[in-house]
Amino acid sequence: MATQESAAGAPLLDVRSVSLRYRDAGDGTLEVLRDVSLHVNAGEFVALIGPSGSGKTTLLSLIAGLEEPTAGEIALHGDAHMPRLGYIGYMPQRDLLLPWRSALDNAIAGLEARGVPKAEARVRARLLFQQFGLTGFERAWPSTLSGGMRQRVAFARAVLAGGELLLLDEPFGALDALTRLGLQRWLAEISTTLGLTCLLVTHDLDEALLLADRVYVLTPRPGRILLERSISAPRPRAPEALSTPEVAAVKAELRAALLGSQEGAPVL
Amino acid sequence: MTLDQRQVDAPLESGSEQTAASGAINHARHVAWRERVRQAARHVIPVALAVGALLLAWQLYASRPDADQQILPTPVAVWNALIAQREPLWGHTLVTLYETVVGFTAALVAGVVFAALIDFSPWLRRAIYPLLVVSQTIPIITLAPLLVLWFGIGVLSKTIVITLVCFFPITVALADGLRGADPELIRLYRTFGADRWRIFRSVKLPGALPSLFSGVRIAVAYSVIGAIFAEYVGAEAGLGFYIQQKQHGFATAAVLAAIVVTALLSLALFGLVALVERLALPWYYLQRRPSRS
Numbered sequence: 001m002a003t004q005e006s007a008a009g010a011p012l013l014d015v016r017s018v019s020l021r022y023r024d025a026g027d028g029t030l031e032v033l034r035d036v037s038l039h040v041n042a043g044e045f046v047a048l049i050g051p052s053g054s055g056k057t058t059l060l061s062l063i064a065g066l067e068e069p070t071a072g073e074i075a076l077h078g079d080a081h082m083p084r085l086g087y088i089g090y091m092p093q094r095d096l097l098l099p100w101r102s103a104l105d106n107a108i109a110g111l112e113a114r115g116v117p118k119a120e121a122r123v124r125a126r127l128l129f130q131q132f133g134l135t136g137f138e139r140a141w142p143s144t145l146s147g148g149m150r151q152r153v154a155f156a157r158a159v160l161a162g163g164e165l166l167l168l169d170e171p172f173g174a175l176d177a178l179t180r181l182g183l184q185r186w187l188a189e190i191s192t193t194l195g196l197t198c199l200l201v202t203h204d205l206d207e208a209l210l211l212a213d214r215v216y217v218l219t220p221r222p223g224r225i226l227l228e229r230s231i232s233a234p235r236p237r238a239p240e241a242l243s244t245p246e247v248a249a250v251k252a253e254l255r256a257a258l259l260g261s262q263e264g265a266p267v268l
Numbered sequence: 269m270t271l272d273q274r275q276v277d278a279p280l281e282s283g284s285e286q287t288a289a290s291g292a293i294n295h296a297r298h299v300a301w302r303e304r305v306r307q308a309a310r311h312v313i314p315v316a317l318a319v320g321a322l323l324l325a326w327q328l329y330a331s332r333p334d335a336d337q338q339i340l341p342t343p344v345a346v347w348n349a350l351i352a353q354r355e356p357l358w359g360h361t362l363v364t365l366y367e368t369v370v371g372f373t374a375a376l377v378a379g380v381v382f383a384a385l386i387d388f389s390p391w392l393r394r395a396i397y398p399l400l401v402v403s404q405t406i407p408i409i410t411l412a413p414l415l416v417l418w419f420g421i422g423v424l425s426k427t428i429v430i431t432l433v434c435f436f437p438i439t440v441a442l443a444d445g446l447r448g449a450d451p452e453l454i455r456l457y458r459t460f461g462a463d464r465w466r467i468f469r470s471v472k473l474p475g476a477l478p479s480l481f482s483g484v485r486i487a488v489a490y491s492v493i494g495a496i497f498a499e500y501v502g503a504e505a506g507l508g509f510y511i512q513q514k515q516h517g518f519a520t521a522a523v524l525a526a527i528v529v530t531a532l533l534s535l536a537l538f539g540l541v542a543l544v545e546r547l548a549l550p551w552y553y554l555q556r557r558p559s560r561s
Contacts, residue, residue, distance in 0.1 A: 064459045086461020096453050100474045100551045113460035113470070143555045161460050 010078025011039040012197055013063065013165055018072035020058060031222040032058050035072070038216050038225060040165065040199050045191055045235065047200045047208035049258065050218030056201040059223065060167045063199070064090045076165070086114055089162020093170045095154040097142040103153045104129065104138035110161020121160070128156045131190065148179045152186075159196065168200040172207070181239075184210055188236035205258070209242050209251055211235075217254060219261045227257045341521035349521035350528065356510065357529055363506040364499065365533065367423055368491050371430025375487060378431070379438030380480075386439075387446040387472065388464070400440050408432045409497045416502040426498040426506065433494035434487035441483025445476025478552050481545045488541050492534040507533075 020033040032055045040046045050056050061067050063074055065084030073080040076087070089110070097106045107128065108121035129135055132152050142150055151171060158166055171187075172180040188211055191198055202208055208215050209231060217227040229250050233241050241247060323343045329335070330342040337345060350357070382400075386393045412429050419425035449472045457467045499508025507530050514522040546553060 061455070066455055066458055083461075085458060088459065090456060090459040092452060092456060094452065096450070096456050098453075098471070098474070099555060100477075100549070109457075109470070110460040113457060113462040113466050141551050141554055143551070 010075070012042045012044075012077060013040040013199065014075040014078065015039065015059075015063065016073050016075065016080075018059075018062060018069040018074060020055070020062065020067070021070045033062075033069070034222040034224050036218075036223060036225055037072075038228075040197060042164070042197055043195050044214065045196075045198045045200070045212050047202060047212035047215045048218060049202060049205065049208050049215060049254065050223060051220050051258065051261065052203065054218040054220050055223035056218060057169055059218075060090070060169050060199070060201055064088050064167055087163060087165075089158035089160075089166040091154055091158040091166065091168045091171050093173045095142075095147075095150040097150055097153060099142055101142075102139045103134065103142060103145065103149075106142060106153055107156040107160060109157055114161075125156065125160060128159060131194070132156055146179075147175050148183055151175065151183060155187075159194070164197055166196055166198045168198055170202055171200075173202075185236075185239070187211060192236045205251060205254055206242060208254075209247055210237055210239065215250075215254060217257045217261070226261055227254065229254065338518050338520055341524065345521045346524045346528065349519070350525040353522055353525060357507075357526060360505055360507045360510040360526070361529055361533060363423070364492070364495050364508070364530075367426040367498075367506065368430055368495050368533075368537070370423075371427040371495070372434050372487065372491050374427070374431045375434030375438055376484070379435055379442060379483070382435075382439045383442035383446060384468070386443045387468070393443075397443065400436055400443075404436050404440065408436075409494055412494075412498040412501045416498065421502040421504055426495055426503065429498040430491050430494045433490045437486040437490070438480070438483045441486075442476055442480045445479025446472045448479070449475050477549055481541070481549070484541055484545075485538065488537045489534065492530060492537065496530055 015036060015038045018033060018036045019031070021029040021031050024030045036059060038046070038048070048056055048059070058067070062069050063084065065086075065088065074084065076082045076084065097103075098109070101109075104122060104125050107125040108116075108118065111121035111124065112118060126138065129138060132155070134149065134152060134156070137145065137149065142153070145153065155171070158168075172183050175183065184207055190196075191211070198211075200208070200211060212231060213235065214228065214230050216225055218224070219226050231247060231250055233244065233247055242251070327342050327344060330337075330340045330345075341349070382396065386396055408429065411432070412425075415425045415428050419428060446468075453471050453475075454467055457471055462470070495506065496508035496511070499506035500512050501508075503509040507526050511523050511526045511530075514520075514526065
């Protein structure tokens with residue numbers, strides 16, 4: 001079949017020339033995203049950096065299927081008609097754990113909503129809890145957990161909910177600096193071990209460089225792709241990897257692009 | 269529901285120094301228990317003293333030589349009336365309790381249904397919600413004579429009064445609670461592929477329970493008053509009916525005894541709701557006591 005052939009070579013996620021306009025209160029429209037194209041291959045970790053207000057979060061909700069673009073299309077395995085709601089793991093900045101559910105039952109929320117029987121979902125979540133260093137906290141109420149642990153539970157929930165692709169929306173933004181460093185290193189390890197395919201939105205350059213195979217830079221609104229760079233250093237990376245000449249050069253280039261775009265002058 | 273204790277134990281059971289840790293936990297629990305008793309005593313002693321002083325003053329005032337027992341009986345006389353009348357009082361209490369429970373249950377069911385409808389349809393919200401809020405300003409109790417006129421002096425008219433009295437606070441509280449659900453949480457559930465019904469029962473309803481319970485507490489407080497008043501207006505049995513009868517016979521001590529029973533009934537129902545709330549929402553009380561972790 002032709003579709004299967006094209007699917008074999010297609011990236012897991014393919015965002016093709018996506019634009020988004022909102023009708024604002026008056027007669028005008030608000031252009032949020034303009035002609036954005038990006039892709040994420042299976043097993044790849046991709047970071048999306050941009051100043052606040054560049055439509056990063058909006059792009060993620062388009063990819064997750066919460067909204068539809070005004071123009072362009074979003075394909076999974078090369079298929080633009082594949083439903084996305086229920087198939088992509090989404091992890092927001094706030095952990096959004098349900099305070100009335102135990103840690104384990106929070107982790108199974110996505111599976112449960114998809115109709116997976118509770119017992120089976122719990123078995124899968126327990127396994128993940130072991131890998132995430134959460135064993136022993138299955139029954140704990142979220143309010144008794146530390147911020148870092150809550151975030152790991154939320155991550156487990158996203159991994160269980162989204163079969164193949166994880167969207168991480170500034171997942172460590174609300175944490176204190178020390179916890180954030182610890183979790184970044186942990187994510188670097190676990191995403192490599194589990195072979196996760198991730199699209200990370202961040203405005204932290206070091207976070208992107210520590211975690212990602214490839215980085216896209218987005219301009220301020222209307223968001224456009226300004227730059228795309230690969231980081232060839234093997235993953236998982238130790239923090240020291242950031243000071244190698246190769247990575248340092250990429251960092252300098254990305255920073256210049258971000259600063260340039262901030263001033264409003266297109267660097268393209 | 270997971271019990272409080274079990275979930276506190278869980279992390280420790282898998283730890284390596286299990287026995288040492290559980291010993292320490294037992295000790296901590298013992299200390300916590302004694303602390304709780306001390307706290308309770310600190311709260312109970314002042315109010316017990318105040319009530320005692322009031323009763324003593326009343327006793328002294330009402331037993332002075334020129335006092336008329338028919339106008340103001342002493343607390344001792346009220347107590348004696350309570351003992352002497354315990355059988356009829358018990359019978360009338362059961363009638364009032366029955367009316368209250370049936371009326372309250374009907375209001376709870378109707379309240380949940382209406383709140384869910386309002387939550388599901390913005391159109392229905394715009395249609396119904398203003399009516400609910402405005403209706404809160406009507407003292408429903410004053411409708412009791414009309415309801416007795418329409419539905420007779422039996423149990424039905426009392427039940428309707430109680431249902432009306434309880435319905436509005438329950439509906440409004442739950443509707444507000446459902447509306448207060450975190451929109452980001454709803455978006456997250458949508459990325460799971462969840463439909464509206466799933467979001468309602470997994471996110472909105474559990475999150476609105478604390479709000480529902482505050483509505484229920486108000487409703488319960490109103491419900492007994494509603495029952496008494498409706499019975500007072502016209503009935504064949506019940507505490508309100510009893511009070512009215514005794515008042516006509518100038519048996520003031522028996523009237524006061526029935527009022528004491530009414531207050532105790534309200535308190536008991538209120539306590540029952542508080543107990544159910546604690547059992548149903550352990551997470552909510554845990555959150556309000558952050559020192560626990």
